[in-house]
Amino acid sequence: MMERKTPQLAAIKQVFIDNHSPMRLEEVLNKAKSIVPGLGQATVYRWIKNLLKIGWIVAVNGPNSSILYEKAGKGHHHHFFCRRCGSMHEIQGTCIEASNVSIPSGFVVEDHELTIYGLCPSCS
Amino acid sequence: MMERKTPQLAAIKQVFIDNHSPMRLEEVLNKAKSIVPGLGQATVYRWIKNLLKIGWIVAVNGPNSSILYEKAGKGHHHHFFCRRCGSMHEIQGTCIEASNVSIPSGFVVEDHELTIYGLCPSCS
DNA sequence: GTCGTTGCAAAGCCTTTGCAGGGAA
DNA sequence: TTCCCTGCAAAGGCTTTGCAACGAC
Numbered sequence: 001m002m003e004r005k006t007p008q009l010a011a012i013k014q015v016f017i018d019n020h021s022p023m024r025l026e027e028v029l030n031k032a033k034s035i036v037p038g039l040g041q042a043t044v045y046r047w048i049k050n051l052l053k054i055g056w057i058v059a060v061n062g063p064n065s066s067i068l069y070e071k072a073g074k075g076h077h078h079h080f081f082c083r084r085c086g087s088m089h090e091i092q093g094t095c096i097e098a099s100n101v102s103i104p105s106g107f108v109v110e111d112h113e114l115t116i117y118g119l120c121p122s123c124s
Numbered sequence: 125m126m127e128r129k130t131p132q133l134a135a136i137k138q139v140f141i142d143n144h145s146p147m148r149l150e151e152v153l154n155k156a157k158s159i160v161p162g163l164g165q166a167t168v169y170r171w172i173k174n175l176l177k178i179g180w181i182v183a184v185n186g187p188n189s190s191i192l193y194e195k196a197g198k199g200h201h202h203h204f205f206c207r208r209c210g211s212m213h214e215i216q217g218t219c220i221e222a223s224n225v226s227i228p229s230g231f232v233v234e235d236h237e238l239t240i241y242g243l244c245p246s247c248s
Numbered sequence: 249g250t251c252g253t254t255g256c257a258a259a260g261c262c263t264t265t266g267c268a269g270g271g272a273a
Numbered sequence: 274t275t276c277c278c279t280g281c282a283a284a285g286g287c288t289t290t291g292c293a294a295c296g297a298c
Contacts, residue, residue: 002251003252004251004252004253004296004297004298005297005298006252006253006254006296006297008253008254009253025287025288026287038254039254039255040254040255040256041255041288042255042256042257042288042289042290043253043254043255045287045288045289046253046254046289049289059189061185061187061239062189063185064191065183065185065186065190066189067188067189080227080231083234089231091227091231103204103215103240104215105245106244106245107213107215107240107243107244107245107248108242108243108248109240109241109242110207110241110242111240111242112238112239112240112241113238113239113241114236114237114238114239115236115237115238116227116231116233116235116236117233117234117235117236117237118231118232118235119231119232119234120230120231121228121230121231124230124231127277128271128272128278129272129273130271130272130277130278130279132278132279133278149262149263150262162280163279163280164279164280164281165263166263166279166280166281166282167278167279167280169262169263169264170278173264
């Protein structure tokens, strides 16, 4: 994949660099549109797919089976979802190592994902 | 909601009683169809929505933002997703209490969901 | 000039909804 | 008889794809 430096791709990347909370695709689209007004949604769909494939961003499972995206390479962390305002927050320094979990024999653990639900500081 | 005892609803419930792993809606539909051949997908969509609302089943976030469903009232447990065969397993007795997690002040924890990724016994 | 990239619109999925007939109570 | 439930098909909503024009290199 030879990436060409287009304003559209630059805008999409910038959105991920500027925003640390995981975002829905529509949020990425809107934020990127404010940088490149004519940006089409198909372009965002295509680049998110590509950026996922090359590992520049990662997908996070959000509530209601939504998919959220965030920039990769931020180290292991978990996510907190506020049930009142619907916001998603990164929770740093709360790593639960897989070794702390007693898995039945036979299962090979590679990775894990933890989502905490509750109220964020603004809503509690 | 006054539930009438129809063969369709009985079949859908039976599928959840017989299968302990979380299932995609399509799986529920197919299994229920083997009990009630003419079963329409709209009926399954409608009953899954209702059973969720009354808390008879619960939704689980699956990989790729898929939604999985399982019978409620099985106690707190986590899920293991096999990356090779795509199967989802219940992991009992591995409860990570929210109190074990150091959450920044201001956040009110109500619940959590843990998904472990790796290889199941059949695939490892 | 080449060919990756883009925006638009059409096409594809999956899920929900409208509706008339059927059947549980 | 009442009216909840069902299956079918149409409608919605979100994502992907086809295509011709554009533009990075």
